[in-house]
Amino acid sequence: MPTGLGTASLTRSFHSYRPSFDELFDRIFNNFRQTSQPKSKPRENLNVVITLTPDQAFRGGQINVALLTELTCPSCSGQGWIGVYECWRCNGNGILSGEYPVIISFPSGISDNHVVRKPLDYYEIKNLYLTVHFRISEML
Template identity: 35%
Template sequence: MPKAHIPRDESAAGIHSAYRDLAKRHHPDVAGPSSAGRFREITEAYKVLSDPVQRRRHDADLANLERAPSADILHWPTGPITAQPPSFFGRPESIRPSFDALFERYVRNFPGIGVPKAERAERLNLEVVLTPEEASRGGVLPVTVPVFHECPVCRGTGEDWFFPCLECHAQGLIERQEVIRIRIPPGISPSTVFELPLRGLGIHNFYLRVRVSIGSH
């Protein structure tokens, strides 16, 4: 969820007041068309924080990250454990029932599409194989996560005047790679599993499950 810089124990009235102030300042009619993305983020944050059920879920996600010393999306001081960050879409042929079906559901998290409130979060599995040396040394495991944003040229329509938008290839969305960093402790045990919520990246209907294996060399 976008950062709104609101105290976690803020009252409903305080959240509403903060939303009105931010919405006035960042509305495209006031701040210009370039603020449309920020205004949408503010509105999304308010929808979550003003709904008691969604707010409890959001607070639980934050608490889980704070309690878990082994997994975080912050930059840890230790070096990367692998040279090439794995991606959970790195092997589309292994996804069942199909990569296309999963990807269509995944993209619904992003601007202009939306996720039904009743849709349950599904697990995205990623297996990472470390060498014995990497497992013994420990470090930071970066995992790339694709996120999508409204195309700034066509504003999500896929068209630039009467022509297909070249910036987004007529898709209306621009892809960007975010990196989640998982702290791997030295001497990690084989088959260790990390589970991470992805709501901080705007992904509400999936969470990431990373299983660490140790190879023979």
């Protein structure tokens, strides 16, 4: 029976991944400013370490990784204004920030150092992979 492990928040468990939180935030933030990334630029990995118990690893399941990101406000297209009115949705900022859960599934019977890599295009992040490294330990 697969088990849901709840949410691993990148904003709260910032000790468990690299690059550092500031570095990551800059990179994601810049990603929204630079819409024309050179195509030849290789994707980089955002590495997250998730520790499972042997039982969880045996059963398999999925975990939500909460990704802090910013998106262009869809109501005002990033302008901050709708006509002469301040945008109600983003309060005139033109951007919306929030945590977006990325669901990472892992099969049953995975071994230590199992890696799951997921592109983040869906979240408007074009040049990053979310790379989850599963560790197995009794000590949680």
